[in-house]
């Protein structure tokens with residue numbers, strides 16, 4: 001399925017008419033599929049090459065190097081090995097674990113005065129960086145780029161929703177986003193019944209910025225007509241999807257779409273690698289529908305509960 005391609009540069013530098021056109025494109029993509037592709041994003045190719053290389057070196061490293069940075073029980077950052085997560089469980093579905101390993105990192109700074117014990121123990125936990133030359137620099141450089149890009153896309157979302165570009169700022173000025181490097185190794189063993197590379201789930205936060213390796217296949221979304229359809233990731237562009245909190249903000253008008261990563265026999269022998277940046281509003285942000293009534297969800301505790309459900 002081809003999802004709408006949005007040119008961020010056109011939105012940021014275009015005439016009023018061009019801005020309005022891009023915003024309308026975003027609005028319809030978010031209503032229909034909840035997925036879009038962003039070009040004109042300005043993220044330098046060198047930064048992308050650096051993190052891809054660092055992450056590939058980590059996943060190819062010895063068990064020792066990985067175990068050094070293993071995430072402790074209930075902890076979100078560091079290495080989560082094979083068998084530790086089943087994304088479908090975040091929705092209450094019992095499935096075998098996803099066929100993947102990941103390295104995960106959190107915010108690079110902590111807001112002064114943050115005293116919430118869950119926030120400190122969970123999303124502001126220290127990210128343990130592996131003993132891989134250049135890893136930390138590449139990771140943090142890419143994280144900063146993604147944080148900035150997510151802010152730009154949130155401004156575009158605000159305009160697409162008929163608000164001022166700065167509308168979301170108070171909710172996302174101390175974001176608790178996570179960067180995850182995902183490695184789905186090639187295998188010659190058949191998957192168990194109900195087992196995927198990533199089980200069907202929705203993302204939890206405001207938006208996700210995906211960068212699958214060139215040629216990686218297997219990502220599927222549930223189309224409005226109820227069929228699973230593959231999503232292609234064009235070279236040089238990011239795939240963006242909205243998460244549960246953005247759906248909530250729009251009172252359900254925009255869709256936090258169910259998606260998964262499948263591993264049919266013809267793909268099993270091919271590794272998939274992907275970088276996923278999960279933009280998440282401030283720990284304390286209270287998200288409720290912009291119009292009408294509706295209960296509020298607090299960003300941090302919501303994320304923590306979803307993570308816990310998927311990793312136990």
Ligand SMILES: O=C(O)CCC(=O)C(=O)O
Nearest residue numbers: 182198210212261274276
């Ligand atoms: O492998 C990917 O590109 C996406 C995985 C995914 O949807 C997720 O981890 O939330």
Ligand SMILES: [Fe+2]
Nearest residue numbers: 201202203259
């Ligand atoms: Fe996802």
